[in-house]
Amino acid sequence: MENFDYDLQSVQETRNIARQAKLAQSELAKFNAEQIDKIIRNMVKVAEENAISLAKMAVEETGFGKVEDKIFKNRFASTELYEFIKPMQTIGVIKDDKVNKLIEIAEPVGLLMGIIPSTNPTSTTIYKSIIAIKSRNGIVFSPHPSALKCTLQAARLMNDAAVAAGAPANIIGCISKPSMGATNELMKCDEVALIIATGGSAMVKAAYSAGKPALGVGPGNVPAYIERTADIPKAVKNIIASKTFDNGTICASEQSVIVEECLRDQVMEEFKRQGGYFMTPEETSKVAKNLFTRNHAMNAKMVGRSAAVIAEGAGITVPLGTKVLLGEQHGVGEQYPLSYEKLTTVLAFYTVKDWEEACDLCIKLLNNGGVGHSLSIHTQNPEMALKFAEKPVFRILVNTASSQGGVGASTGLSPSFTLGCGTWGGSATSDNVTPMHLINIKRVAYGIKDVTENQPPAYSACEAQSGMPGAISDDQIMSVVNEVISLLKKRGDN
Structure with a gap:
């Protein structure tokens, strides 16, 4: 009976939040650019002030990742994001083409639904709140149950900051009694115009099946290819920095390292020198069994954990200071568990004869759960980078840490925590999502050709x-x- 009551309360709360946020959004739609910028500046200020406390809350509640890296992500999702989106025109006339006599006018989408993952709960909430307000949309969040407290706190802080700067009350909402019923209600309710889904494959598919527009992101299974011309110490440094960043919880983090035979010994020595531990086949098997549950889903207890914790959980001993665990694999698929996505500090390690074999292997790995997302290559040969640009992904990250590169922290990509995988990965966009994806554009088109004088003879x-x-x-x-x-x-x- 208690569960039944909870579910009813959960669904009713969701309906109330959606109605309130839709009313607020109708008011926000009338705001001008100056008013919106004032609101966002205050949201960024509050996000900065609470970056540390929110990071601590997230790690304490979920057990995933590292406090210092979550602090960085909270600041990246606010201050860095703001600098990038500040010049974006998302209100009123955004283009006036005098030659073709075409005027483009931005209109908000309406009320958004934001699905929040447990791996990046506070930074994703901050990021989605800011891009929603920038485009004059309201947003209501569906938090992951295991990250409820920190997601709820981040959403409240963003709403209070927005309202304090002039936004209508309840412009940003969050379900406080999460349930599947509440999430489904929010997905399908009339008030919600667009869903932004960040989470597991099942949740993203559900968003696309809700019968309304959705921006979902698929999983990443990022191969990192160290090509023979690469700066090996730098390549290894970048891979370790990326894989240990928040203990591998970003979907753009490397999952497999691919090296050519001529570099194998050199790369292995460099990994060992920088804190990598190469597991024996027996140790690799123990870790793999501990990492995954059925259907290659990750064991939640192993997500975002340090190499030491994973080793201890698998009953193996590793040197003090070990940063990442590497397990040699000789194929892709069922018999090779480390060929799947691992949101933690474990890497698969592959050896190939040449770049052509590396190409084939990258495609197999991507088809094993990462099509459309990202690929990493370390090379001093620009032509080789372009050869790998032909692979079925939309982010080819060259000579950089993949986690930081994919989200736009170390590259020129748009700062984002929603990385589209395009139609190849089942997404509606291949972009890093920005406020420009959250507006409708209406067009005023003047006649510029007199077609009445170009009729064929009678x-x-x-x-x-x-x-x-x-x-x-x-x-x-x-x-x-x-x-x-x-x-x-x-x-x-x-």
């Missing part, structure tokens, strides 16, 4: 029927027939 009824210009009319045919008959008669008389 034809007779017969010409129209025959479809041939200059065709003979029925009267003309009868006239010729009569003349022939008249001639024949005269010949007969003679």
Whole structure:
């Protein structure tokens, strides 16, 4: 009975939050650019002030990741994001093409639903709140149950900051009694115009099945190829920095390292020197069994954990200071568990003969759960980077840490915690999602060509029927027939 009551309360709360947020959004839609910027600046300020406390809350509640890295993510999702989106025109006339006499006007989408993952709960909430307000949308969050407290706190802080700067009350909402019923209600309710889904594959598929527009992101299974011209110490440093960043909880983090035979020993030595531990086949098997549950889903107790914790959980001993665990794999798929996505400090390690074999392996790995997302290559050969640009992903990250590169922290990509995988990965966009994905654009188009003076010449009824210009009319045919008959008669008389 208690569960039944909880579910009813959960669904009713969701309906109330959605109605309130939709009313607030209707008001926000009337705001001008100056008003919106004032609101966002205050949200960024509050996010900065609470970056540390929110990071601590997230780690304490979920057990995932590292406090210092979650602090960075909270600041990246606010201060860095703001600097990038500040010049974006998302209100009123955003383009006036004098030549083609075409005016483009931005309109908000309406009320958004934000699905929040347990791996990046506070930073994703901050990020989605800010891009929603920038485009004059309201947003209601569905938190992951295991990250409820920190997600709820981040959403409250963002709402209070927005309201304090002039936004309508309840412009940012969050379900406080999460349940599948509440999430489904929010996905399908009339008030929600667009869903932004960040989470597991099942949740993203559910968002796309809700019968309304959705921006979902698929999983990443990022291969990192160290090509023979690479700066090996730098490549290894970047991979370790990326894989240990928040203990591998970002979906753009590397999952497999691929090296050519000619570099194998050198790369292995460099990994060992920088804190990598190469597991024996037996140790690899123990870790793999501990990492995954059925259908290669990750064991939640191993997500975002340090190498030491994972080793201890698997009953193996590793040197003090070990940063990442590497397990050699000789194929992709069921028999090779480390060929799947691992949101933690474990890497698969592959050796190939040459770059062509590396190409084939990258495609197999991507098809094993990462199509459309990201690929990492370390090379000093620009032509080689372009060869790998042909692979089925939308982010080819060159000579950088993949986690930081994919979200735009170390590259020129748009700062984002929603990384689209395009149609290849089942997503509606291949972009790093920004406020520009959250607006409708209406167009005022003036006539610039007088098509009335370019009509084809008029034809007779017969010409129209025959479809041939200059065709003979029925009267003309009868006239010729009569003349022939008249001639024949005269010949007969003679």
